[in-house]
Amino acid sequence: DAGITQSPRHKVTETGTPVTLRCHQTENHRYMYWYRQDPGHGLRLIHYSYGVKDTDKGEVSDGYSVSRSKTEDFLLTLESATSSQTSVYFCATNEGATDTQYFGPGTRLTVL
Amino acid sequence: KNQVEQSPQSLIILEGKNCTLQCNYTVSPFSNLRWYKQDTGRGPVSLTIMTFSENTKSNGRYTATLDADTKQSSLHITASQLSDSASYICVVSEFSGGGADGLTFGKGTHLIIQP
Numbered sequence: 001d002a003g004i005t006q007s008p009r010h011k012v013t014e015t016g017t018p019v020t021l022r023c024h025q026t027e028n029h030r031y032m033y034w035y036r037q038d039p040g041h042g043l044r045l046i047h048y049s050y051g052v053k054d055t056d057k058g059e060v061s062d063g064y065s066v067s068r069s070k071t072e073d074f075l076l077t078l079e080s081a082t083s084s085q086t087s088v089y090f091c092a093t094n095e096g097a098t099d100t101q102y103f104g105p106g107t108r109l110t111v112l
Numbered sequence: 113k114n115q116v117e118q119s120p121q122s123l124i125i126l127e128g129k130n131c132t133l134q135c136n137y138t139v140s141p142f143s144n145l146r147w148y149k150q151d152t153g154r155g156p157v158s159l160t161i162m163t164f165s166e167n168t169k170s171n172g173r174y175t176a177t178l179d180a181d182t183k184q185s186s187l188h189i190t191a192s193q194l195s196d197s198a199s200y201i202c203v204v205s206e207f208s209g210g211g212a213d214g215l216t217f218g219k220g221t222h223l224i225i226q227p
Contacts, residue, residue, distance in 0.1 A: 004155075040219065041219065042116070042201070042216075042217030042218055042219045042220065043156075043201070043217040044217070045213055045215070048213060056213065058213055059213075090155050090156075092155075097214075098143055098144060098205055100146065100158040100161050101158070101215075102158070103155030103156045103157070104155050105154055105155050106153070106154070106155055
């Protein structure tokens with residue numbers, strides 16, 4: 001978890017409300033990622049960023065958007081949360097795309 | 113479709129015993145294979161990363177092996193400790209010409225060490 005923080009760590013919200021999760025890194029890594037982890041599934045990529053203002057979609061991007069205005073911050077937004085988005089969300093970073101990734105501590109999101 | 117299959121799904125062993133976790137993959141073209149340890153309620157932490165030319169890599173009591181011909185990897189834990197209780201995740205990277213979305217994650221093996 002060193003150098004990567006996520007906020008909030010826990011959140012309960014209602015269906016239809018907007019939610020923003022924040023990932024902050026002090027490693028100055030170029031790449032940042034958002035994953036979700038659900039029982040019975042491996043980690044699944046939502047979106048990733050390869051530089052400031054440069055982002056791309058992952059495997060499960062529907063219903064999510066991201067922004068990266070500074071190297072150190074990567075925001076994940078659920079415009080209108082649904083119960084299917086209840087999950088644990090992990091942020092990860094690395095300097096090179098094929099390098100080891102470093103993960104944050106996770107955010108547990110519950111959508112009622 | 114690229115796949116990473118891990119076995120067993122869960123495993124219980126006594127403290128001090130050795131164990132081996134398996135990972136089979138279909139990812140192609142292959143770039144590297146990683147093993148992560150994930151403690152309950154925390155993010156995954158890297159144990160080893162191996163490229164095509166490496167067939168063994170150690171990190172303390174953890175030894176990973178890779179057979180790129182058969183597309184199999186194993187993670188061997190020696191003299192297990194209670195702190196080894198965790199999920200172990202195998203991740204295979206596809207060579208995607210510099211793209212950052214070429215990772216396939218296994219579902220993990222849940223390991224419990226009993227005193």
